[in-house]
Amino acid sequence: MSRPRRYATALGRALVLVALAPLVTLVQAVMLASLVVAFGLGLMFVFPWAVGLTRGTANLARAVHGRWTGRPIPSPYLPAPPHPRPGPDGRYRHLGISYRSPALPEFFERVHRLLSDRATWRDTLWLVADPVVGLAMAALPLLAVGYGLFGMALPLLWDPSYPGDTLADYAGVEVASHGTALALVPVGAVLCAVGLWAGPRAMALHARWTRTLLAPARASELALQVAELDRKRTAATDWQAAEVRRIERDLHDGPQARIVALGMTVSAAEELVDDDPAAAKVLLRQAQESSSAALRELRGLVRGIHPPVLAERGLGDAVRALALDSALDVRVEVDLRGQLPDPVQSAAYFAVAEILANAGKHAAADRVDIDLWHRDGVLRATVTDDGRGGAEPATGGGLRGVERRIKPFDGVLAVSSPQGGPTTVAVEIPCPLGEECCEPGTGPVPGAGAGAARGEAGRGELWLTALAPVLCSVALFPQGLVAGLLLIFGTDNRSWFLALYMPEPLRWPTVLAMVALGLSGVRPLLRRWRKSGAEQRC
Amino acid sequence: MRVVLAEDQYLLRDGLTRLLQAHGMEICAAVESGDELLAALRAERPDVAVVDIRLPPTFTDEGLQAALAARRERPDLPVLILSQHVEQLYARELLADGRGAVGYLLKDRVFAARQFVDSVRRVAEGGTAMDPEVIAKLLASNARDEPLGRLTPREREVLAGMAEGRSNAAIARQLFLSEGAVSKYTTSIFAKLDLPPSDDDNRRVRAVLAYLNGRVE
Structure with a gap:
């Protein structure tokens, strides 16, 4: 995307988020009110309804951010509880009380599930915090650009005949003369540029903020994995x-x-x-x-x-031996260096043997090409035949068996078999080569690393992403740079600039300290942005 | 005739030693691992080595590797490989140098003592001894081959006998034919497969094996 377009898109998205903020605030009010009504007055029936509304709103935010970042935010909610089953006497029991109709037990189950679902409370936290934190992230770049444009237009707008001889005060400076207005043009320009620059970054930060609260918590993710x-x-x-x-x-x-x-x-x-x-x-x-x-x-x-060749020579030669014994014309390409774990070798061998047998039995093939290679921690085997095609894992008993064999290793089976052929069956088994995976039990658990990498930002990071940009930008920009400009031009209006309240010798050091504080906070943030940008590109 | 024997199972090693000694052979070393085998082959320079494929310490194809290594040092070293299972892959590796003086038999061929001793002798004299199961597999994987398809069933039997390494006389005995008939079959087989005719048994066998070996490579 071109740079101007990127800035424009970011500002547009910020506008959308600002427009959504009243909706979130409204839902927040409803949710908080329902909590009071449900738990304070005991009118529990409003609670599921309010949670439903909350989830709808949160799903909207998930959808919006998923669309914008290209990385969908998965839904974190636990599945609904199963329908209650009647006991032998045809009645429904819940917590020792027997009911004639399933409606009440079902309602209790549902409320219990909603209450015990972490996602409910994370959603609520988001509802409460987003109208402040999220809105600030979205609105700040917009305000900076708007206010900057206003500052740049000051010399045009300033009118000495205006009653009181002042147009307004801008960035804390009273605009009392044409000269002051002109002097404030660069301030406006810088504000505008900062707003533009911050736009896409604020949007990335906002996406991160939303993901932090609305993506499944690590615990729910682990529960699903288990x-x-x-x-x-x-x-x-x-x-x-x-x-x-x-x-x-x-x-x-x-x-x-x-x-x-x-x-x-x-x-x-x-x-x-x-x-x-x-x-x-x-x-x-x-x-x-x-x-x-x-x-x-x-x-x-x-x-x-366990075929003896496999034990004696490993997977490559075992598949070669298989090819030699086959009645078909089989070519084998092997690119395996290092030792594969025994169970993986065995699973891959039988998978290939089964696919090869299928090619001879069902596909009426003459020629088969087998490729076997290992790259990036994944063992891959493809078997291509020139038969009549039309193979389907769902119906083909053989392919089903292959799938069962490789499943325990997180293996994947892919079949491409158009009517009329050719058929290509690909098997992928994640498995590191070399010594570390030869001992059973010491190999890395597939998927564990990926899960950790995808893991949630910690609570500390939450605060950092929410507060640091606000604090740092306040320190860097108005308190540091603007105060510096005012010191250079000299003004009587001290407004809220800390440095101007300082005794004379401390003014410049304060300005410099502010700039340093701002920069120190901005640097790690920049790094984070770059990182999250890279993640999004991936 | 001096023999080096490599077999890790004590009972079989002992039985083989007795069997070969009973047929007038001298066991100059009976070892049980790949390293010992290679050392014994270098030190003893036997007339033939009888080797189990799977040996300690790795229990993979240690014996075969040691035998192939020894043959690289001394290309005419006769080697008879024994195994619980036969693989075309190994047969092809043994035959690859085209020099002969190799054998590859299932362990249960030892039951037929006289035939087994004949095989050892044949290999020691530069001939070949291929297990019928290996030959059946080689023939099966060449089954779609055009010239092989033109052979009559009887000719295929004679071809299998030749590929196992048997002489005309032995094939004749096995198939209840006269030697003259076998020789006629071999001539027609060589004509059909387009191989150069030869009277030397060993060279003839090698031509057949090279033919079977080369087709699928």
Whole structure:
């Protein structure tokens, strides 16, 4: 966006926020009144209604800022409680009291949920604070620009014939002559420039302020993450238990049965060996075949549990071996340096094997390209075939299985399969390469870092973002720079400029101290702005 | 005939030692790890090495790596690899240098003692001994190949026998054919696959393996 347009947009948005302020104030009044009525007079029924209104207003602010910054502010509210269920006697119980209709228990549940939701109270805090803090952030640049323009127009407006010979006082200086008016033009220009400069920054700050209070609190975010992890763990353990059952069944029906038969054959041969050596020989040969068959079955089973090549050579060569054994024409590209954790290797191997089998079975493909690489802490595998396409993870049992396998690792499956092909299936598993991830349990939890980075600004930062700009700009601009200008031009009107009240030797040091204080506060703020600007660009 | 044996499971190492000794071979070293194997191969310079793929300390493909390293130092060193499972990938690596004198067998082939000892001898003499399962896999992955598709079922059986490293006489015994018939089949196979004919068993086997090996690379 061009610079003038950026400044204009910021001022326009500031105007919108200023226009919204009365609405927020109105809702604030309603909410505070409802709190008094609900908890003071016991008229609880107004409370959910007022909270609904508050949430609507807060959602409006979320939507507005999400749209402006391009980073949506997620809704922080807990889901509504489930509908109450009647007991065996057809009545509804709540806190030991039995009700005939579900309406009252449902209402109590709802109120309880609203009261225990942190978001309700953060919303209320926002309602109370925003008409002051938010409005100040939005209005200050507008006022600075407006007042600056007025100052620049002073020489035109000043009229010596005006009664009292004064037009007004500007920035605390009485405009008593044309000269003073002219001298104040640069002050106006600086004010105007500062207003323009501050516009986009004030808007960024306002967005930050809104996000701080209206985005989900860290605790609600964690609660949501815990629920998701819990679901994943259940899925993973269920799947694992099913696998163990399958292996047990296969061992029982296959090798175990064969070895029993083998033992019986050998003892039969032992009994026959003296009387009928020829028959004993036949039996021994059978025993040998039995043992070979048992071994063959065990080999097949081992392949299904953990392929030996995977253990011996790692993922790259295991996939190459898979490609060699496939009846299709398979090319494999591998770019893996370093050691992947065993469980990830295994999941990725079986995922690729399953996708490859699907390509042969369902897609009637001839050629398959497998790419396997690791970059930026993510293991990626893509399998592309020239088959007839039309594969869907929702219906394709095989792809479902792939998804189940990679889910516990926060893996993602993406399928592109237009009718007529070609089909590309991509698997992504977040996983750092190297030693640190080889020990189970020591690897970084996926998503934890991201969550912390997205985390809420602390309470200290809240005050800093709200108060520091106001304090610093007051110190820097009117108390520092304007007072300095007045000292240079000399004036009798001391207005509210601290430096002018000082005894003569302390005047300039006070001005300089003000400027220094302003700058010291502005520097970290500038850094913060730059940072939040960078975040928004990302 | 002097043999270096590398196998980490005591029972199998012991059994193999007895078996080979019973067939008049001398076990000059029976080791149980990859490092010891490499040292023994350098020190003893055996006529053949019989090596388990998976050895301590890493229990990955330690044995295969040690054998391949020893063969880089001494290219004509005959190596017979034993494993609980066979992989085309490893077979291809063993065959890659095209020199022969390699074998790759499943461990359960040891049950058929005489055949196993024959395989050891064949490898020691510069021939090959490939497990039928490896050959089946190699043939299967070349199944869509045009010239291979033109072979008759009988010719495919003879081709598999050749690829395993067997001589005409051995193939004839296995398939209940006369040696003359086998030799006729081999001639027609070589013609169909467009390979240069050769009377030398070893060179012939190598040509077949190179053919199977080269197609999918």
